Amino acid sequence: MQHIIDRFISYISIDTESDPNSNTTPSTKKQWNLANKLVDELKTIGMSDVSIDENAYIMATLPSNVDYDVPTIGFISHFDTSPDFTGANVKPQIIENYDGKDIVLNKKQDIVLSPSYFEDLLLYKGKTLITTDGTTLLGADDKAGITEIVTAMEYLINNPHIKHGKIRVGFTPDEEIGRGAHKFDVDKFGADWAYTMDGSQIGELEYENFNAAGAVIKAKGKIVHPGYAKGKMINSMYYATEFINSLPRLETPEHTEGYQGFFHLTKIEGKVEETSLQYIIRDHDKEKFEARKSLMEKIVNDLNTKFESDIFSIELKDQYFNMKEKVEPVMHIVDIAEEAMKSLGIKPLIKPIRGGTDGSQLSYMGLPCPNIFAGGHNFHGRYEYVPVESMQKAVEVICKVAELTATKYS
Incomplete structure (x- = not known):
């Protein structure tokens, strides 16, 4: 021993x-x-x-x-x-x-x-x-x-x-x-x-x-002096929370086990002008894995439509299968x-x-x-x-x- x-x-x-x-x-x-x-x-x-x-x-x-x-x-x-x-x-x-x-x-x-x-x-x-x-x-x-x-x-x-x-x-x-x-x-x-x-x-x-991918979602904002910001400032950090809250809340590592997949927010970096969200995406089932990636892309598109601006962008990268x-x-x-x-x-x-x-x-x-x-x-x-x-x-x-x-x- x-x-x-x-x-x-x-x-x-x-x-x-x-x-x-x-x-x-x-x-x-x-x-x-x-x-x-x-x-x-x-x-x-x-x-x-x-x-x-x-x-x-x-x-x-x-x-x-x-x-x-x-x-x-x-x-x-x-x-x-x-x-x-x-x-x-x-x-x-x-x-x-x-x-x-x-x-x-x-x-x-x-x-x-x-x-x-x-x-x-x-x-x-x-x-x-x-x-x-x-x-x-x-x-x-x-x-x-x-x-x-x-x-x-x-x-x-x-x-x-x-x-x-x-x-x-x-x-x-x-x-x-x-x-x-x-x-x-x-x-x-x-x-x-x-x-x-x-x-x-x-x-x-x-x-x-797991099938695995990484995702980086960026939200763009606009900085204006806070004393004169009404109708002008776009705080990217607030918009980023819209994306976070649009994902299924219980499909995270702390709520899943066995064959259940998840979205995992691993890092946030933010200022008024730009906020970056880093996620990992995991699922054993290939079809569900692809659906998870598609959902993130859909949320980005839907939010851009909602706010009538290309505030959000997404970069997806497969990691392993x-x-x-x-x-x-x-x-x-x-x-x-x-x-x-x-x-x-x-x-x-x-x-x-x-x-x-x-x-x-x-x-x-x-x-x-x-x-x-x-x-x-x-x-x-x-x-x-x-x-x-x-x-x-x-x-x-x-x-x-x-x-x-x-x-x-x-």
């Missing part, structure tokens, strides 16, 4: 926050700090063909140890952390034999991780939890996944009696800002299929995700992961991802790529935590998937 704890902490101690406003890859220079460390570590544990390209995409190989042809499989995780909350100066706390009660993350600031609010904590009574000190995110998304992949490869290298085919591993930057797969060289990776280790709760196995379309024709790759979990006493939780992973984009790039749990909870914020036992189980799942794949093709 200590080995996996030490490896995980060594990763989360390096700040790798990505930046959506940057045009470089990786989007922040500090991501190179962990990327270069991972390259050295992969070489140290004995991986072959270790490479890192000019965009910080890392790949490595564990050669087959059987004398027959086995499909090449891959395991992928991302090393950036979300810009939603700071990942600098992470101070992890290790809670051994968790008792199911409140965890005081930061006494001075009265920050408490409580099972009365985060009920999933009760799944891990008696387990060892790694939490934050309440002032940063933890980085289990997705440094837990990286920890698990590196540890699994190390275990397979040290235990050659476990038979497996050729395994490729890949670590990517900028997944949290939707660019993790943009410059991933699928041909170079050379796997028949892969798995992202980027899920949450132990047992999660996912091959459906539901991988289900690409994975269903090769469902045996999901079946192998499910069988691996069951053989290890893990109950598979097959459900849709209410988000996206590198795997969704990679699947459309020709690399079918379901998602397996990495173990963390409450991503992107101060209440993030990961049970060490869940990371250990993820390591076992990786090894078992490799073993089962070799067995099925023997």
Whole structure:
């Protein structure tokens, strides 16, 4: 257990926050700090063909140890952390034999991780939890996944009696800002299929995700001295609220679950002369997804008609699509992961991802790529935590998937 704890902490101690406003890859220079460390570590544990390209995409190989042809499989995780909350100066706390009660993350600031609010904590009574000190995110998304992949490869290298085919591993930057797969060289990776280790709760196995788009709505105004503004001033901020209130109020993240889609207002920037609204649009169903985009365009047109002026404009951009379309024709790759979990006493939780992973984009790039749990909870914020036992189980799942794949093709 200590080995996996030490490896995980060594990763989360390096700040790798990505930046959506940057045009470089990786989007922040500090991501190179962990990327270069991972390259050295992969070489140290004995991986072959270790490479890192000019965009910080890392790949490595564990050669087959059987004398027959086995499909090449891959395991992928991302090393950036979300810009939603700071990942600098992470101070992890290790809670051994968790008792199911409140965890005081930061006494001075009265920050408490409580099972009365985060009920999933009760799944891990008696387990060892790694939490934050309440002032940063933890980085289990997705440094837990990286920890698990590196540890699994190390275990397979040290235990050659476990038979497996050729395994490729890949670590990517900028997944949290939707660019993790943009410059991933699928041909170079050379796997028949892969798995992202980027899920949450132990047992999660996912091959459906949201269709996703972003929208920027701008409302134009006109600034006039407020003392002489009657009939002349147009305050764009007031008009922007008309757009906000025209969307279905309950179709937001805080009111939806399962397969329900949503509109999510992520940012407002406004002055009298111009206000900008940034939204993300999500839906598992392609037709409903397209309808959501059309609704936003209709509202813009209707409001411009209402106010007899082109006050509003909209820019829509697709981000990624539901991988289900690409994975269903090769469902045996999901079946192998499910069988691996069951053989290890893990109950598979097959459900849709209410988000996206590198795997969704990679699947459309020709690399079918379901998602397996990495173990963390409450991503992107101060209440993030990961049970060490869940990371250990993820390591076992990786090894078992490799073993089962070799067995099925023997």
